[in-house]
Amino acid sequence: MPLRPAARRARDAARPPGGAMHEQARIFTLEEANRTLPLVRRIVKDIVELYPTFQAQLQTLHEFSDAALDDAVQERLAELRADVDRTAEQINAYVQELLQIGCLLKGFEEGLVDFASVYQGRPIFLCWKLGEDRIRYWHEVDAGYAGRQPITPDMAAALAAPVPGPDGGPTRTRSGAH
Numbered sequence: 001m002p003l004r005p006a007a008r009r010a011r012d013a014a015r016p017p018g019g020a021m022h023e024q025a026r027i028f029t030l031e032e033a034n035r036t037l038p039l040v041r042r043i044v045k046d047i048v049e050l051y052p053t054f055q056a057q058l059q060t061l062h063e064f065s066d067a068a069l070d071d072a073v074q075e076r077l078a079e080l081r082a083d084v085d086r087t088a089e090q091i092n093a094y095v096q097e098l099l100q101i102g103c104l105l106k107g108f109e110e111g112l113v114d115f116a117s118v119y120q121g122r123p124i125f126l127c128w129k130l131g132e133d134r135i136r137y138w139h140e141v142d143a144g145y146a147g148r149q150p151i152t153p154d155m156a157a158a159l160a161a162p163v164p165g166p167d168g169g170p171t172r173t174r175s176g177a178h
Helices: 005-012 030-065 071-101 153-159
Strands: 103-107 112-119 122-129 137-140
Touching: 030 071, 030 103, 030 112, 030 122, 071 103, 112 137, 112 153
Parallel strands: none
Antiparallel strands: 103 112, 112 122, 122 137
């Protein structure tokens, strides 16, 4: 059974187009990204706690969709669809909060979050996982979680500087806005 729009949005919300850095993603220094963690942590905790419910609802919906379609099953299917939509809308709202902060959710189950940054002139992601006290890892834009590497002291110093914009001044977004 195809997913309804709210369920599709929940599933797809954390995937930027083509897996690339979102064009309007905020560019963070390491310090700026770490400062967002108290709020990011609360939002991601809510997502990680709610996601298994969403998965279970989808599974139950799938199981019922294969059943004979008598009136009782039709009624239960309608209830399940409504439950899935409500949960998907909650998850979407949390993901939108993260996007407003400027970070990208990369893992519903693990609570993975990426923060766009720039190191030695190239875009990278600062990588944080629920349960970590601060951002200690980074990865190339196309590497993902498996490519996580520790942030060295030299790298941390380089990531402390604001990202220069096209006019040489600091910028906070990939689009060049100050």
